[in-house]
Amino acid sequence: MTEVEENKKVEGVMTIEELCREYWEPLYRFVYYKVQNREEAEDITQETFVKAISYIQENRTKVENVIGFLKTVALNVLRDRWRKYKRRGNTGNLDDISQGYAAVNDYSESTVQRDLILHALSKLNEKQKSCIELRILQGYTVPETAQMMGISEGNVRVLQYRALQRLSKILKSDDVD
Amino acid sequence: MNRRINKLSKYIDTLNEERKPKEHENKKESPEMEELFETVRQVRSLKDPKLPEEDYAEKLTTVVKSGQSKKKTKRTSKRTRYVGLAAVAAVLVFIIVLNTVGPFARPNIVQAMEQAFLQIGAYHGIVEVIETNAEGESVTQTKVEVWADKEGRYYVKGIEGWQKDLVTANDGETKWQIRHDDKEVKLFSAFPDPYGFTFEIGQEIEDAKKAEKVEILGDDVIAG
Incomplete structure (x- = not known):
């Protein structure tokens, strides 16, 4: 399978490029709202994409609400970081994510x-x-x-x-x- | 009181400079300070966010794709080596950190290392630190066998250099060292142990993130 074909697996129809181009900004804005600085928002946005796309590809999951899913993964990344800095935390499990959950506590556009x-x-x-x-x-x-x-x-x-x-x-x- | 007033002011300055405050890395503040930091962020949220540089989406795509290819490497090599630890895979990129002062230069390779490292729970391998002088002559400074996880637990056995035959282990509760000839176990507290052993990959990546310039000399895969 070529790289392009492999990329096509994300979301069934979108390539990684398309996914990043389409969703980086709303996700970045959401993360920025939480951390309020560009340096950290860029890092977390990037980590979120890597984790989310890996999860979609490995589980061959069809994601109905892409931005909702990405926001939920971002929240998990943030929580993981908080826990990690408190030493000995557990790693968040993406399997625990239920789509639609991300709308909860999302005040970025409220x-x-x-x-x-x-x-x-x-x-x-x-x-x-x-x-x-x-x-x-x-x-x-x-x-x-x-x-x-x-x-x-x-x-x-x-x-x-x-x-x-x-x-x-x-x-x-x-x-x- | 003055300490808290100054700390809050520095926190505001750091956010104004669009940098990550150290308080976001070390969440050991009092509840009162946490609340004040949160209030600063809430007030700042009234402003439009500072967006990244124009080429961010392009860079993001490159890094995300790089993260995916690292994961593919991990999956294909899983069948073969090192069965012991839970999830053992890391791409180890040898780098020269030329200057550790500047916090901003983060080439894609460093981000790729960071992303690869995020995918693993633990790793095992032989770490060799080689110093090369201006005339190109290389000398092995130390060579150790390492088993390490990301919770800070590790077992390190010296193979060459000053650590030869020295075993150091830290299980998160206690740190101890044994040298074969001494027949004596030395016990230490597990913390503080900020830099557990030479070339701990996570620490190296953190250092590389702060480097002004990095140079890739080659790459190797520590797989599992």
Whole structure:
């Protein structure tokens, strides 16, 4: 069997190239949402494709919902990494995956989740809000933020710490209305 | 308190630089810090994700295909050698790590090694560390027989070099060493044992990932 023919086995009709080209971006966005950095999102996306395609080929499985399946594998990869770093964890078993499960806890495109976070941000005082906006949403460094806000760098660090503590409490509580 | 404030600030800086924070590798933070990190990620999720370079899909395809061919190699060789361990297959690529400072250069071969290594549970083989000088003369520094799994357990027996006849084993609970002539067993705690033995493949791959430049000298298959 040629390599092309072998590749055709994935999903019955799609080659590995087609599968990667079609699905890398939604999967990457999903992973990025979880890890919030490009370096890790690229790595996990890649590992997910390798594992998912191996699973499909070895089990000759027909996957109905490809992106759902990929997201579920990505979640397993993330969980495996967390466990591995805690030493002696078990390896996730792809056989345990049931398709359709990935939709659970997938907030990457959820406007409800966005609204909750925006609502929580609106409950911060003006200084805290500005600090979070500059540091996290606009990505300025501590010295740049300090200069723009007219406060010391130490104050920026304390301000963002307090703001995030407050945000964390608001997001955890039911007090979001 | 100051330590936590600074740590949180560094975490934000690392994400702003689109790099993986070390806290994602070592999840030993207090629940409070975990919650703050999670909150940072939630706030960041309001922004559009930073997408990879334009050629990412192409590179991804290459690496994924490479991962598949490594798996095929593993399947065909399964019938033959080394029955003892659970899943024993690794492609061992000898590399020279020319510079271990830069974290960004990760040629496909390193990614392929990483992917191949992800497929296995344990491995067995003879590891030979050879040093070659500028005049091209090679000297074997050490040669050891290794049985290792990815949980950090291993058995290493020295065949040549300074480790000759030295057996070191670590079962995750205890580490011990026996030298044939001494008739004495030395016991150590299993942890910390961050670099279990010379040329532990997983560790070598981690080092290669941080290398600025790698050079392939040849390849061999440790199969099972």
